[in-house]
Amino acid sequence: MMPRNDALAARVTSAVEANASDLLAYLVRRVDQPEDAADLLSEVFLIVWRRAASLPEDATEARPWLFGVARRVLLHHYRRARRQRAVAARLREALAVLPHPARADPAEHADLHDALARLGAVDRDIIGLVHWEGLTLVEVSRVLGMKEGTVRSRYHRARGVLRARLGDVHGVGTTARSM
Numbered sequence: 001m002m003p004r005n006d007a008l009a010a011r012v013t014s015a016v017e018a019n020a021s022d023l024l025a026y027l028v029r030r031v032d033q034p035e036d037a038a039d040l041l042s043e044v045f046l047i048v049w050r051r052a053a054s055l056p057e058d059a060t061e062a063r064p065w066l067f068g069v070a071r072r073v074l075l076h077h078y079r080r081a082r083r084q085r086a087v088a089a090r091l092r093e094a095l096a097v098l099p100h101p102a103r104a105d106p107a108e109h110a111d112l113h114d115a116l117a118r119l120g121a122v123d124r125d126i127i128g129l130v131h132w133e134g135l136t137l138v139e140v141s142r143v144l145g146m147k148e149g150t151v152r153s154r155y156h157r158a159r160g161v162l163r164a165r166l167g168d169v170h171g172v173g174t175t176a177r178s179m
Helices: 004-028 034-050 059-096 110-117 121-131 137-144 148-170
Strands: none
Touching (some): 004 034, 004 059, 034 059, 110 121, 110 148, 121 148
16 A cells, blocks of 8 residues: 555646646636746646645545636736736836936947947946946945945956947047046
8 A cells, every 4th residue: 555645646646637738728718828827727736736635535526626726826816917907007107207217329329338238247237237326336236136345346347348348449448437
């Protein structure tokens, strides 16, 4: 005889395999984006495994139980989507009254944008957070979850790289003070 845990795992596996495609179809018919159904199905399976001891032993009773779990996951999904839409609407209203931040014309500073694009993502973030968002290097280290010394050295290295690249473009050399 199999131990209780092995028997329970086999019962859950059997119920999931027997009903997965029907549960997926149930979810697909009830969401706006079909790819959301796959995510919801994975949530259903997580809950089923967590609550495996509650899964009815009889397969005819297990099927409606699984659909009940799927329904509750779907209802949670609807509530979450409603809250997200409400927050987005409030944010749009709040942003509508704020002045828009100045945006540089990429064509106007194509050399700068090209030099920035050639930096690594973290170095680009550091430069942007310091020069566009006005954060200190200490604050940048908190934002990025990095040590202050690491941010400081990456910032100075990135500035040097930008200075060299911009100097090459403008024929100024590495002594140009671009930042």
